[in-house]
Amino acid sequence: MTAVLFVTFLDTTVVSVALGDIRHELSTDVMLLQWVVNAYTLVFAGLMLAGGSFGDRWGRKRVMIAGLVIFCAGSVVAAVAASVPVLIAGRAIMGLGAAASEPGTLSVLRHIYPDERKRARALGVWAAVSGLALAAGPVLGGVLVHAYGWRSIFWFNLIIGAVALLAALWSVPESADPSPGPIDWAGILLGALFLGSVIYAATSGEDHGYTAPSVIALFVLGAIAFAGFVVVETRARAPMLDFRYLRLPAVRGALVVAFAVYFGVFSIFFFTALYLQVMQSYSGSRTATVFAPMAVAIIVGSLAAGAWVGRYGSRLAMIVGCVVGAVGILLTRQVLETAPPHDLPLASAMAVAGLGFGIAVVPLTSAVLSGVAAEHSGMAAAVTNTMRQVGSAVGVAVLGSLVNAYLTGDLRDKMNAEGLPAELQPNAIDAVERGRIPHGVDITPYLKYLSKVSEAINTGKTAFHHGLDIALLVSAILILVAAAYTAADGALSRKRDA
Incomplete structure (x- = not known):
């Protein structure tokens, strides 16, 4: 199960260090690059609940195996892509496979380890592997891109996906809900429509x-789908998501933390990696070196949290993890104030963030799995991982909007100051974002402004950093708010019980 988990989580971040190379070879801009990341997380998040529901009914191992086959097929499509749209399609297919296979990695644990203390330690290993995969993504990706080019990432995905498939066939026991009830097709459709519409709207x-x-139409569609989803799930005989479980403060707080933490994780994984590569000219291998301590810290935090949760419960560990993670993000923000940033302080600050992320993941996962009945473990696993993926996708979308707004706004101000006509500015901004002049653009009108090119590029770097600075601050604040909510909700619950 950890092999399956590794491959699905690895692909959430492994592409981050290849974005610079993809941008140059396929000639695309920062906005479209986000779809290379979001195509995977959008489909992954939108269909995760369905994957957990199918696993509970049809067999968790069977659905996991089918998902791995789809994931491997998507890896091949991405590896041979000759254009960004084909690459995005391959990433979407991989997301579909991940949505089917990943929920089983948690739900099967619920049955293998019925004892809560032993399960907490097992979840420590699970979280360590998921954290390792997330943090190792930039490291492994950097090594592969440096040695063999960005396409090697997807061939590597195919190989490791095939290994995970064999491991699952050999070792994972089959399990399913003994009395599953009818499939909640309406809930599956409305849930996917809600999540897909909202995430797509946030990104577009x-x-x-x-x-x-x-x-606006997409947001309205998402709101209508959500309202329909709530109505259907509260009336369905066998709902895909039983809202009664959300009445438990521990489950409620854990899902809020899951969203916030992964929102923050991607402020570092996506935007910091992109800033270092595109604006500071870091190679893939150098980026990997900076991210490596963070991978180690996530593993250490996860394993320590597994023992902690097994002895003392989830809530305090969740809050501590959030606080440490937020402090790490703020430290990273502080280190990036110097340009170029110094590698050792940056790696150390990111390691603090990684330690917090590792500590937070175990208790939030344990709280949901323990609060939901064993026969609905697929539902518990799916809703937990859905909140993670929604957090990451919304994080990339919202923070990407912030970064891009500063980038284009500051560049436009600079070009106005230099006297570049308004009709020439869009292509000039596009050239700075892409790192090359777009195909088919007549450069003749720009020739007399070439002496200002270096100033425009420096403005672009400053603007990108300004946007990244705000993005990291927003992420840290959101994580701290999630910690405060969890603490307050728990205190109110204990007061009511008393």
């Missing part, structure tokens, strides 16, 4: 603006 709003009619 960066391109078209959040007041664009198409974006």
Whole structure:
């Protein structure tokens, strides 16, 4: 199960260090690059609940194996992609496979380890592997890109996916709900429509603006789908998501923390990696070196939290993990104030964030698995991981909008100051974002402004850093708010019980 977990979580971040190379070879901009990341997380998040529901009914191992086959097929599509749209399609197929296979890695643990203390230690290993995969993504990706190019990442995914498939066939026991009830097709459709619409709207709003009619229509569609989802799930005989479990403060707080922590994780994994590569010209291997201590810290934090939760419960560990993670993000933000940043202080600050992330993941997972009945373990696993993936996808979308707003706004101000005509500015901004002049652009009108090119590039670097600075601050604040909510909700619950 940890092999399956590793491959699905690895792919959430392994592409981050390849974005610079993809941008140059396929000639795309920062906005479209986010879809290379979000295509995976969007489908992964949108169909995770369905994957958990199918596993409970049809057999968790059977659905896991089917998902791995789909994941491997998507890896091949991405590896041979000759254009960004094909690459995005391959990533979406991989997300579909991950949505089917990943919930089983948690739900089967619920049955192998019925004792809560032993399960907490097992979850420590589970969280350590998931954290290792997330943090090792940039490290392994950097090594592969440096040695063999960005396509090698997806061939590597195919190999490790095939190994995970064989491991699952050999070792994972089959389990299912003994009396599953009918499949909640309406809930599956409405849940996927809600999550897909909202995440897609949040991401496309960066391109078209959040007041664009198409974006507003997507948000409205998502709201209608959510309302329908709530109505269906409260009346269904065998709901995909039983809302009664959300009445438990521990489960409620854990899901809030899951969203916030993974929102923050991607402020570092995506935007810090992109800033270092695109704006500071870090190679893939150098980026990997900076991220390596963070991978180690996530493992240490997860294993320590497994023992902690087994002895003392989830709530305090969850809060401590959030606080440490937020402090690490703020330290990372502080180190990035120097340009270029110094590698050792940056790696150390990111390691603090990684330690907090590792500590937080185990208790939030344990709280949900322990609060939901064993026969619904697929539901528990799916809703936990859905909140993680939604947090990461929304994080990339919202923070990407912030970064891009500062980048384009500051560049436009600089070009206005230098006297570049307004009709020439879009292609000039596009050139700074892409790192090259877009195909088919007549450069003749720009020739007399070439002496200002270096100033425009420096403005782009400063603007990107300004956006990253705000993005990291927002992430840290959100995680601290989640910790405060969990503490307050728990205190109110204990007061009511008394």
